[in-house]
Amino acid sequence: MTLSILLWLAVFAPSVAIPNGMLISIPIVALILIFVKRTRGPTFSAVFRSIPVSLAVGALAGAAMHFAMNPLFDLLARQVTGAEPDLSSLAAVHGDLGNYLKLLALGVLFGGIIEELIDRGFLLGWGTAEFGEAWAIPLLLLTSLGFGLAHAWQGTAGMITTGLSGLCYGAVYLLCDRKLLPAVTMHATSNAIAITAIYLYGVQ
Incomplete structure (x- = not known):
């Protein structure tokens, strides 16, 4: 159990303690997944019921996040x-197609896939499998806090809104039986809509 806690903290701590620490967490979690076999199943468990269902749940939740939840989070912040x-x-990014496409790729691939794989798949999914079901909500709260702190470049208000967003991604992940694809699609959809809005209308 001590080794499991150390592995979990080795992935969690950089994104909380260091600016752009997620870039440090990526190779750490990759090494853990390579050398610690039991981490792979919970981390990579992806499909909720079926691929179309997973994609539909994620896309609808992502649209709801952008149009319904984000305005509330911004108001609270x-x-x-x-x-x-x-x-x-x-x-x-506003009005610049090249910058838009670069940020869109980053938002979908890094935000949607890498962040979800680490925060939800590994930290929440494997963490719950390893430490027990009683840890599902504490780990949800911790990973959401870490997700918010990792976005310190958005200021205090941005950390609040992204932390709350992380809470929603994690809740969908847990409600979908700890399957990753709905949360990945949700995050990617929300990011894609937000980035497109910046391209069209500028930073609000």
């Missing part, structure tokens, strides 16, 4: 901090 999430670093 504004009430708490008096500020909006700082997306100024994405301003160059």
Whole structure:
């Protein structure tokens, strides 16, 4: 059990403690998946009922996240901090097709797949399988906190909104029997809509 805790912390800690720490977590989790066989099944378990069902659940949840939940999260963050999430670093995407396509690829592939594989598949999925069902909610809260802190580049308001978004991704993951594809599709869909809105209308 001590080794399992250390492996979990080795993946979780960089994204919380270091700017862009997720880039450190990626090779760490890759090495763990290669050398610790029992981590692979829970981490890579993907399909909820069927691929079409998984994709449909994720796409609908992602659209609901962008159009229904994100405005509420922004409102809450504004009430708490008096500020909006700082997306100024994405301003160059507005009206620039090349930058849009680059950010879209990053948002879908890194945000949708890599972040979900690490935060939901490994930290939440394998963590729950390894430590027991009683840890599902504590790990959901911890991974959501870590997800928010990993987005410190968006300011305090952005950390609040992304932390709440992580809570939603994790909830969908758990509700779909810890299958990764719905959460991946949800995250990718939400990111794709948000990035397209920045391209069309600029940073709001």
